[in-house]
Amino acid sequence: MRRYCVRNGIPFLSLSPNSHSCFTAISVRIFSNKSISKFDCGFNINCLDDAVILFKQMVTMKPLPSVVEFSKLFKTMINMKHYSAVVSLFREMQKLGIPINVIILNIVINSYCLMHRVDCAFSVLPIYLKNGIPFTVVTFNTLLRGIFAENKVKDAVELFKKVVREKICEPNTVMYATVMNGLSKRGHTEKTLSLLRLMEQGNNTKPNIINYNIIIDALCKDGNLDVAINLMNEMKQKDIPPDIVTYNSIIDGMCKLGEWEKCKTFFSEMVNLNIYPNVQTFTILTDGLCKEGKVEEAKEVMGYMIEKGVEPNIVTYNSIMDGYCLTGQLDEARRLFDFMINKCIEPSIISYNILINGYCKKKKLPEAMQLFCEISQKGPKPSTSTYSTILQGLVDVGRIGSAKNIYAEMLSAGYIPDLYTHNILLNGYFKYGLVEEAISLFNKLEKKGENTDIEFYNVVINGLCKNGKLDEAHALFEKLFSMGLLPNVKTYTTMINGFCLQGLLDEAKDMLMKMVGNNCYPNNVTYNVMVQGFLRCSRISEMTIFMKEMTGRGFSFDASTTKLLVNIIGDKPLVLDMIPELHLKNKK
């Protein structure tokens, strides 16, 4: 029997079946992301070359290795992110007439999806038909994931409906989970919940713990903890006990609302149920505390977790470092950074990004730039986020020209800007009045038709409003619905503000009605924007009524409203007297 063997990193065929250092093709052990110190523990594929060499050997073997071996190889290549190479090798297989099956085709589809080439993924479908290979639920599930990854929510939902309606395949819990996750991560919590309810009605697809966890996490991220906890109780009743993921989501939601007492309650509850907090649970706590500026308490949590035998990981340290940056303790952040290195925990690119961001937020651009240069010499490879962070820093100090240069540098270095990058740039262009530049970039990006989300449109709508192009902004807003993008509270608030700035109070009020009608509820910013609109138009009595509703719901005037009040009616005590609540707030 022929066997594979590796010596000095070079794989070759061995005909010695009894050699201990050799493994059969079936038991080929392939390691990708984990680095392996010894070669004698199996067949290691550590780079693309290894994979290609192995492939070349495999295709010359007689008899040919089974398609299972090819699948394993391809999967390993996917783990190493060599997606396009998988496609090339697959083409090679086809050329050589090597038999294929549904699994290897699904893997090819996944490769295209991971390359963000859903269009190409679809072009694989005819190969199934030509070879008489039936699609499986995995085929469509992989496609759905790919479509969502390109933010094409509407297309994904359409495909899902088509699959169900035309009974192309029977959706299973995984497919529901994929669609639910795709929807929930893009703000469609309502639809995600509807899908859970739809699953409950069917006989074959009763929701499992993963389906519940997806919607619970989405609700928690929305701050809708009441509904999340109701669902958790529902799970318990249905004999699907919540697990560590469920509790971590709930605790994260509670932390972000600053509900520390409830955090503790759930923490105790999970421990009582023998679900032990893990490093993620504790990191949720350190992160939550740091985000509130309570870095010292976060450090106490870290001490506690170590006491309990749970080792902090890089995410934990990063969260605390970010806490230091947020509270302006940049030196402390830098100490911690060095501490990590001393503990042999290599700072990740995220650690660098946090520190760079810390400097940028303090407007210490030279320090930020220096760190940026440092990593290009040693340390982790900069990420798209690193560039975005620097861009944001430059935009914040008004250095649009430098930002443009860095952006160009980023492109020429082969980085693919993401939504954040473009949002920062567009926002910068609009903010400094480079409207032409902004619109031209927007048109270019929109023409590509992918990688846009609601935040992207929020930036553009806001920019148009602030630059006197309300009509264009409004038209874009209306277009969102036909694109399957759901305006969020920011979108509506931006439009309301746009109307208010032009004195179009009635349009602003209509928009407020519209958002509530679409199950999107005004937040503090929305209320403040409305109040400022009323103020600017001196519609004080309407404002008073509106304000009663606002304070009744627990919202209050923010700094910008107070400032406007001082400017407009600061010396008119008579008007102030008409607004008793405000009087109270100002005295506080």
Next chain:
DNA sequence: ATAGGGTTAG
């Protein structure tokens, strides 16, 4: 041998 859930930075 292929597809699904929770933590960090912009």
